[in-house]
Amino acid sequence: MKDSIRHLIQQALIRLTAEGVLPEGLTPAIQVENTRDKTHGDFASNIAMMLAKPAGMKPRDLAQKLIDALPADTAISKVEIAGPGFLNFFQNSAALAGRLEAVLTDSRLGVRKTTPAQRVVVDLSSPNLAKEMHVGHLRSTIIGDAVGRVLEFLGDTVIRQNHVGDWGTQFGMLLAYLEENPASAETELSDLEQFYRAAKQRFDDSAAFADRARELVVSLQAGNDECLRLWARFNEISLSHCQKLYDRLNVKLTPNDVKGESAYNAELPQIVDDLQAKGLLSESDGAKCVFLDEFKNAEGNPLPVIVQKAGGGYLYATTDLAAMRYRSQQLKADRVLYFVDQRQALHFQMAFEAARRAHFVHDGMQLEHMGFGTMNGADGRPFKTRDGGTVKLVDLLDEAEQRAYTLVKSKNPDLDEAELRTIARAVGIGAVKYADLSKHRTSDYRFNFELMLSFEGNTAPYLLYAYTRVSSVFRKLGKGIDEIAGHIQLDTEQELTLAARLAQFGETLNNVGEKGEPHLLCSYLYDLAGLFSSFYEHCPILTAENEAVKQSRLRLAALTGKTLKQGLELLGLETLERM
Ligand code: ARG
Numbered sequence: 001m002k003d004s005i006r007h008l009i010q011q012a013l014i015r016l017t018a019e020g021v022l023p024e025g026l027t028p029a030i031q032v033e034n035t036r037d038k039t040h041g042d043f044a045s046n047i048a049m050m051l052a053k054p055a056g057m058k059p060r061d062l063a064q065k066l067i068d069a070l071p072a073d074t075a076i077s078k079v080e081i082a083g084p085g086f087l088n089f090f091q092n093s094a095a096l097a098g099r100l101e102a103v104l105t106d107s108r109l110g111v112r113k114t115t116p117a118q119r120v121v122v123d124l125s126s127p128n129l130a131k132e133m134h135v136g137h138l139r140s141t142i143i144g145d146a147v148g149r150v151l152e153f154l155g156d157t158v159i160r161q162n163h164v165g166d167w168g169t170q171f172g173m174l175l176a177y178l179e180e181n182p183a184s185a186e187t188e189l190s191d192l193e194q195f196y197r198a199a200k201q202r203f204d205d206s207a208a209f210a211d212r213a214r215e216l217v218v219s220l221q222a223g224n225d226e227c228l229r230l231w232a233r234f235n236e237i238s239l240s241h242c243q244k245l246y247d248r249l250n251v252k253l254t255p256n257d258v259k260g261e262s263a264y265n266a267e268l269p270q271i272v273d274d275l276q277a278k279g280l281l282s283e284s285d286g287a288k289c290v291f292l293d294e295f296k297n298a299e300g301n302p303l304p305v306i307v308q309k310a311g312g313g314y315l316y317a318t319t320d321l322a323a324m325r326y327r328s329q330q331l332k333a334d335r336v337l338y339f340v341d342q343r344q345a346l347h348f349q350m351a352f353e354a355a356r357r358a359h360f361v362h363d364g365m366q367l368e369h370m371g372f373g374t375m376n377g378a379d380g381r382p383f384k385t386r387d388g389g390t391v392k393l394v395d396l397l398d399e400a401e402q403r404a405y406t407l408v409k410s411k412n413p414d415l416d417e418a419e420l421r422t423i424a425r426a427v428g429i430g431a432v433k434y435a436d437l438s439k440h441r442t443s444d445y446r447f448n449f450e451l452m453l454s455f456e457g458n459t460a461p462y463l464l465y466a467y468t469r470v471s472s473v474f475r476k477l478g479k480g481i482d483e484i485a486g487h488i489q490l491d492t493e494q495e496l497t498l499a500a501r502l503a504q505f506g507e508t509l510n511n512v513g514e515k516g517e518p519h520l521l522c523s524y525l526y527d528l529a530g531l532f533s534s535f536y537e538h539c540p541i542l543t544a545e546n547e548a549v550k551q552s553r554l555r556l557a558a559l560t561g562k563t564l565k566q567g568l569e570l571l572g573l574e575t576l577e578r579m
Contacts, residue, residue, distance in 0.1 A: 126165070126340070143372060250573075427576075433573060441518075498560065
């Protein structure tokens with residue numbers, strides 16, 4: 001809708017320019033916003049205020065000229081001037097109703113991508129396999145998953161890449177420990193955190209062990225078979241822990257999406273040679289670096305991307321350069337999104353720039369770091385267990401489900417055990433995910449069980465419950481939500497407002513995809529649920545005054561239900577028919 005209004009304004013501008021009212025050569029960015037208060041129309045533009053000066057006119061006078069020059073459009077019922085010179089557009093309710101009727105029978109709910117479809121690589125989760133996955137990787141996993149789903153729904157081809165940390169010196173220590181305790185490997189590895197700590201303890205206590213660990217790193221790097229076997233076994237076990245979590249979190253990641261750091265090992269010497277050949281390398285204290293003038297340290301000297309250490313070892317950035325080249329050349333990506341902690345922002349800015357200079361990526365490829373803030377405890381301090389350790393993801397999810405179980409049981413003591421468990425899982429896991437997704441991606445966020453499990457406010461329980469209210473209407477009716485179609489009429493204010501918001505689903509998803517910000521979808525769904533509530537209160541559905549009104553309201557309810565369900569699914573939340 002906004003696009004078509006922009007288009008109308010564009011045509012009016014062309015006309016006014018041809019008539020000499022506006023000077024030639026103006027190319028303003030035409031802004032059209034949704035209005036908050038529907039008595040002021042549905043959309044507003046400040047274009048007359050923007051162009052008043054170059055036109056040498058008062059904003060309200062120019063606004064009037066624009067209204068006169070606007071081509072007629074059946075979707076718009078009227079345009080008014082407001083305040084200092086805003087143009088307020090009122091949608092034609094019959095046209096709006098007609099659009100929603102079409103959406104109701106469309107499997108994609110009328111959603112189309114407003115820009116051409118792309119091949120998008122989503123770099124997400126990417127834990128370090130040496131340790132157990134902890135809460136720090138939760139945000140990347142959940143946010144990356146939601147954005148990937150939205151892009152797919154919009155029609156992009158999404159290629160997920162789990163760039164796990166499966167290489168590095170800490171593996172020497174782990175392999176030495178695995179070698180020492182071959183029999184207990186399976187059992188001990190069931191608790192990776194424990195295993196890591198035990199290995200570290202041995203490393204600190206025994207010089208012989210530490211020597212063996214260093215030797216193993218060297219043999220591993222030299223491609224020794226036995227070492228590689230141990231290493232592969234270790235990663236396999238560690239990855240299976242991750243996969244269990246992905247499944248439990250209802251995240252669309254599979255073992256096929258894993259392409260770890262080690263996958264690029266063979267290409268690293270070539271990356272360095274290429275940089276050399278392109279004249280981009282300099283040496284600094286024996287290390288090979290790409291200096292980027294636009295990045296400076298506190299003293300004003302250019303900062304380096306170090307690609308090879310003095311001892312010959314390669315670095316995190318070298319691997320990322322190789323990965324970018326692979327994503328460009330092999331995966332043919334148009335766009336690559338990195339869901340990684342905000343603290344790595346500088347690393348990505350510099351690595352992207354180095355890759356561009358070296359032409360490791362094709363010119364049009366978009367590289368975007370989708371950084372996120374730190375997850376803190378309810379007290380605002382970094383999230384830790386009571387004794388100061390890192391919080392394991394498994395423990396966190398267990399607690400969430402347990403709390404949800406208690407909560408749901410207290411509200412609904414008659415539910416049988418199996419159903420209670422199912423609901424507790426959807427609510428508990430959903431709450432953890434939704435709390436994260438609904439916050440601004442780049443801000444730090446406070447993890448708080450009480451708030452995320454509340455049935456009030458912008459939470460998973462609230463939205464899941466809103467959906468069950470819609471489905472209960474259809475249960476009473478004895479009809480499926482998918483069997484509802486036909487004519488919609490919008491009479492009351494609640495119907496109009498709900499309908500206008502329903503029509504914004506596609507626009508919302510396009511914004512989420514463009515910005516990589518799922519909280520926009522959360523706010524939309526929260527708003528929609530609230531509008532449905534007031535519609536439900538003011539506009540009786542099953543007891544409506546006549547059959548035509550009843551059918552129309554059922555259709556609005558069905559579309560609300562479908563939109564909520566689809567929206568929650570795109571966020572990776574499981575919906576329930578009752579709770
Ligand atoms: N393994 C890294 C970490 O946990 C994240 C990797 C992100 N992806 C990338 N291409 N660098 O910090």
